[in-house]
Amino acid sequence: MRRPITDDPIFEEQPPKQASRRRFSLSGWLLGWLRWLLLRALLVAFIAVLIFAIFNPPTTWTIVESARTYPIAERKWTTAEQIAPVMLRSVVAAEDANFCRHWGFDMNEIRRVVASGQRGGASTLTQQAVKNVYLWQGRSWTRKVIEAVMTPMVEAVWTKRRILEVYLNVAEFGPGIFGIHAAASHHFGTTPDRLTAVQAARLAAVLPAPKQRGTAAPSRRSRAIADGAATIAKDGRDRCFLY
16 A cells, blocks of 8 residues: 655655844944934924024024123124115125025036135035024034035025025124124114115125124225125126015
8 A cells, every 4th residue: 555645754844944034234224323313414404494494593603602702792683674785785795796696505606716726715605604503613524514415405495585684693793793783883883774885895895704804994805895786786686685
């Protein structure tokens, strides 16, 4: 009698194979953790940009640091409507003539600076607003990377008019003189809405070196800024922030 086929050792039931364990990868774990951290950091940065699109920054790291060395003049938030249009044009002429034509980075200016071998000088008003409001002074790569990430966010969420308004309210116009209200009062005994073309040009001329430059007398830089502001008004490059 033939043996049952099931008795054949060939057909004997084999024990189930154990599921292979996934090998732990340190590099994979680190990449996953870094991805999680990066996404959260980007979310926090975007929320910070949204907040100051609506609410005014109460202070900045630069102001806090300066308070250790200089007494801080009284600050009063001044809306764009309360600032003389010539002051808005003057700061654009001084710091970022192509302000209405770029998305946060002036690529033409960056290429010009790289070709000439200069260090710095291509920073836009948007980049300066990001640095002054959210970050710290200095030339560290960490700050530059964060600034590069947040600048397009600010351009996407804030209007050009809001960028100028925030910048003029946190910029330093002298030791302990922060914001256009304090600057107009300290340097010329007036208010931002009453600044003349000459006064606006002199205030803009102290940027971005307010501790080394003054407003007491006209300078070649202030005269060039006044001419530039008039040109911006004439060719319509102020439409993105005046209306």
